[in-house]
Amino acid sequence: MKKNKLILLIIAVIVTLGCQHSPSSHSDNHLFNLTITSAATTDTNxxxxxxxxxxxxxxxxxxxxAQQKVDTVSDANKKEKLxxxxxxxxxxITIKEAQTAVKYLEDHQSRDNIADAKNKTDLVTDEGTKANLINRINLVENAIAAKEAPTTESAASSQEDRTVYxxxxxxxxxxxxxxxxxxxxTNRNNIVxxxxSEAIAAGKRHSLTER
Structure with missing residues (x-):
């Protein structure tokens, strides 16, 4: 009989202790969840x-x-919107940088400025804006080529107009x-x-004996 009472007493103590610890454990979990929620809210804010x-x-x-802060947001829906x-x-920003580079090219028409304008324009994803910028770049390239053409022709002409005797x-x-x-x-003292071009204009021709 005494043995049965002892067993019942032990069971009662265990139940009592379990009841005492259970609310505390629930409270701890609730506090932990609140901490996580608070941290997530702070990151989002x-x-x-x-x-x-x-x-x-x-x-x-x-x-x-901004990108670094958005990367820390855990809420998928809020993160997507941000x-x-x-x-x-x-x-x-990309469009603005491209427009600035193209405007600089237009104001300072040099081949040295073409690459920067093209590289920044390539980053633009809006097709309409990109097409407009490319067209402006092409116009400047054509203008530069037109300016260079007379110089090139003059240099070629100068190179071809040889000195003759x-x-x-x-x-x-x-x-x-x-x-x-x-x-x-030949009397070399009389060579001119x-x-x-001057010789040809004077009606002279290249000597047939010179190879």
Whole structure:
């Protein structure tokens, strides 16, 4: 009989202790969940603040900060919405940078500025804006090519207009590219130098004996 009472007493103590600890455990879990929720809310608020600042002040530096904050958001739905806002500003910044580069190219028409304008335009995803920028770049490239053409033609013309030599004090009807090709008995004191174009204009022709 005493043995049965002892067993019942032990069971009662165990039940009592279990009842005492159970609320505490539940309380601890509740507190832990609140801490996690609070941290998630804080991260979301910080990200929201960073994105608002980015939208008001659209710079690459603020873009980096906002992206870092959005990456910490655990709520998938809120994170997606914030990321969409960040992407819109990112594209706006990209377009602005491309427009600035193209405008600089238009104001300073040099081949040195073409690459930067093209590289920044390539990053633009909006097809209409990109097409407009490419067209502006092409116009500048054509303008640069047109300016360079006379210089190129002049250089080519200058290179082709060779110096020639005319015997007889310049009265001979033929001209030579080199005095070394002239006959051995040529009076070299009477040789006159002139441009080939001048010789041709004077009715002279290249000597048939010079190879």
């Amino acid at each position: 910080k990200a929201e603040k960073a994105v608002n600042n980015l939208e008001d002040h659209q710079t690459r530096q603020n873009l980096t900060k 990321q969409h806002r960040v992407n819109l500003v990112k594209q706006a 005319v015997t007889g004090g310049g009265k001979s009807h033929v001209y030579w590219y080199s005095t070394e090709s002239m006959p051995w008995n 130098e002139m441009k080939e």
